[in-house]
Amino acid sequence: MELTGAQIFLECLKKEGVDVVFGFPGGAVIDIYDELPNYPFKHILVRHEQGAIHAADGYARATGDVGVCLVTSGPGATNTVTGIATAYMDSIPVVIFTGQVPTPLIGNDAFQEVDIVGITRPCTKHNYLVKDIKDLAFTVRQAFYLARTGRPGPVLVDLPKDIMQQKFEFVWPEDVSLRSYNPNLKPHTRQIKKVAKLIEKAERPLIYAGGGVISSGAEDELTWLAKSLNIPVTATLMGLGAFPGNDPLWLGMLGMHGTYAANMAINNADLVLAIGARFDDRVTGKVSTFAPKATLVHIDIDPTSIQKNVAVHVPLVADCKSALSALKSEMELKSKSIDWEVSHAVWVRQVQEWSEIHPLRYKKGSKFIKPQFVVEKVYEISNGDAIIATEVGQNQMWAAQFYKFKRSKSFLSSGGLGTMGYGFPAAIGAQMAFPDKLVVNIAGDGSIQMNIQEMMTAVCNNLPVKIVILNNGYLGMVRQWQELFYNRNYCETCMDAQPDFVKLAEAYGAAGFRVTEEKDVEPVLKEAFALNKPVIVDVRVDPEENVYPMVPAGASLTDMLLV
Numbered sequence: 309m310e311l312t313g314a315q316i317f318l319e320c321l322k323k324e325g326v327d328v329v330f331g332f333p334g335g336a337v338i339d340i341y342d343e344l345p346n347y348p349f350k351h352i353l354v355r356h357e358q359g360a361i362h363a364a365d366g367y368a369r370a371t372g373d374v375g376v377c378l379v380t381s382g383p384g385a386t387n388t389v390t391g392i393a394t395a396y397m398d399s400i401p402v403v404i405f406t407g408q409v410p411t412p413l414i415g416n417d418a419f420q421e422v423d424i425v426g427i428t429r430p431c432t433k434h435n436y437l438v439k440d441i442k443d444l445a446f447t448v449r450q451a452f453y454l455a456r457t458g459r460p461g462p463v464l465v466d467l468p469k470d471i472m473q474q475k476f477e478f479v480w481p482e483d484v485s486l487r488s489y490n491p492n493l494k495p496h497t498r499q500i501k502k503v504a505k506l507i508e509k510a511e512r513p514l515i516y517a518g519g520g521v522i523s524s525g526a527e528d529e530l531t532w533l534a535k536s537l538n539i540p541v542t543a544t545l546m547g548l549g550a551f552p553g554n555d556p557l558w559l560g561m562l563g564m565h566g567t568y569a570a571n572m573a574i575n576n577a578d579l580v581l582a583i584g585a586r587f588d589d590r591v592t593g594k595v596s597t598f599a600p601k602a603t604l605v606h607i608d609i610d611p612t613s614i615q616k617n618v619a620v621h622v623p624l625v626a627d628c629k630s631a632l633s634a635l636k637s638e639m640e641l642k643s644k645s646i647d648w649e650v651s652h653a654v655w656v657r658q659v660q661e662w663s664e665i666h667p668l669r670y671k672k673g674s675k676f677i678k679p680q681f682v683v684e685k686v687y688e689i690s691n692g693d694a695i696i697a698t699e700v701g702q703n704q705m706w707a708a709q710f711y712k713f714k715r716s717k718s719f720l721s722s723g724g725l726g727t728m729g730y731g732f733p734a735a736i737g738a739q740m741a742f743p744d745k746l747v748v749n750i751a752g753d754g755s756i757q758m759n760i761q762e763m764m765t766a767v768c769n770n771l772p773v774k775i776v777i778l779n780n781g782y783l784g785m786v787r788q789w790q791e792l793f794y795n796r797n798y799c800e801t802c803m804d805a806q807p808d809f810v811k812l813a814e815a816y817g818a819a820g821f822r823v824t825e826e827k828d829v830e831p832v833l834k835e836a837f838a839l840n841k842p843v844i845v846d847v848r849v850d851p852e853e854n855v856y857p858m859v860p861a862g863a864s865l866t867d868m869l870l871v
Contacts, residue, residue: 313472320448334380336407361391366734382420397724401460410470433461458491495626510579519546520584529632542570553712563591568666571865587617597864676850683710697735699755702784729758813844
């Protein structure tokens with residue numbers, strides 16, 4: 309039986325197992341929306357297309373599945389570009405469907421026409437313009453396949469209006485293969501044996517985990533490797549949750565705002581196992597002084613990531629889970645003759661001493677509420693079981709430092725692109741996936757205003773997302789740099805003109821609280837978390853509190869500014 313292009317498109321989503329679509333309608337996609345009520349998807353009507361792509365991204369990060377976003381042509385499509393770039397930088401599987409003007413009008417400056425394929429080519433894993441209805445089903449199939457396989461990433465499909473109106477017989481392609489796309493999942497046996505020998509000989513090994521561990525589902529293998537071989541673990545921002553944050557071998561995050569112990573460990577390790585991490589400049593600091601005494605092993609499914617930023621001694625191109633499984637088998641054989649607890653005891657004691665000498669801390673006893681204290685209370689009250697989304701800036705770093713992430717997919721944050729306005733819609737996506745879990749967006753007073761309109765989305769869909777604003781009246785991270793490196797010239801970072809966040813929440817139909825004294829933090833958070841509705845908690849924190857440790861840009865990781 310012949311179906312319209314809109315019907316074929318929706319049949320494809322059904323075949324892919326899609327259960328929720330985040331979107332915003334328009335003329336170019338009106339045929340799809342006309343058919344949408346006939347299909348079993350939950351459509352979440354956002355208030356801005358940027359909210360749709362961030363929500364799809366948050367859904368993908370929280371579930372590990374592909375997030376789906378549907379918007380119209382022109383400005384609807386361009387409004388998703390920041391979110392697409394956000395997902396691209398963090399390797400998040402999202403498929404974005406954009407409407408397009410009818411094919412005869414493409415290139416004619418038609419109303420709401422934009423070359424979204426050209427615009428997004430540098431920030432998508434792949435993108436398509438469907439020019440023939442015969443290609444529609446196969447294109448959608450390919451888009452999901454590409455998004456979720458290999459190194460995950462965003463894939464965009466542009467759908468001209470006339471293609472959605474034409475009719476064609478629907479045939480679902482059960483299999484998909486692309487001749488030029490063959491991600492290497494299996495590790496090379498000889499390389500695995502080489503890594504195993506390096507571990508055997510190492511006296512000061514260190515695991516440096518990235519987001520690739522989480523996206524490949526290699527958390528159990530990583531934890532086995534660390535615990536069985538008695539190897540300390542640090543991680544990138546994207547790797548938080550890959551290893552339990554309350555384990556004695558956990559050193560905390562590495563890099564510019566990493567812990568003293570993690571940065572000292574990377575500087576003194578004789579072997580670094582970098583797993584699914586890409587040596588971002590916020591992690592390496594001054595590249596020439598990064599891990600100066602170590603043999604570097606880099607496991608990554610993307611061969612272009614290896615040797616990109618730092619010279620690596622042993623490259624290993626493979627899916628992290630496959631590689632760590634193979635390494636586990638190899639090390640189990642060696643474990644019969646080696647007591648790893650003894651052989652790495654001195655090293656582990658050393659890194660633990662560094663943790664004790666300079667733990668994450670902040671000065672207490674101030675008249676102001678400390679933002680770190682608020683994050684600690686969020687952790688205590690949630691028992692570490694919440695899904696935490698963050699905006700970008702100081703709020704993001706305090707959340708990364710002071711919330712001990714015990715499991716993966718519980719920390720949603722824009723790492724690579726650093727997108728302010730990401731956290732709240734991402735939290736909405738996560739809450740859609742897990743309606744019974746506590747989802748908390750830790751925000752700044754500047755960043756929350758970038759997508760606050762999505763409060764209406766949360767209210768309309770009964771999504772009880774909690775927003776905890778660490779309100780310091782500044783664009784805090786920029787202000788911190790101005791204080792430390794620009795002679796306290798706080799140019800255009802003061803945000804003293806603010807909305808009343810409590811009244812704003814109430815205006816949307818949510819609940820709002822304001823906290824101005826430390827003694828009220830815990831009871832208000834408890835009351836807010838118990839409410840089955842969206843809540844804003846506006847916490848007035850120390851306006852000039854800084855994030856420490858801090859490594860100045862371009863400095864070595866050992867050149868840390870400490871509290």
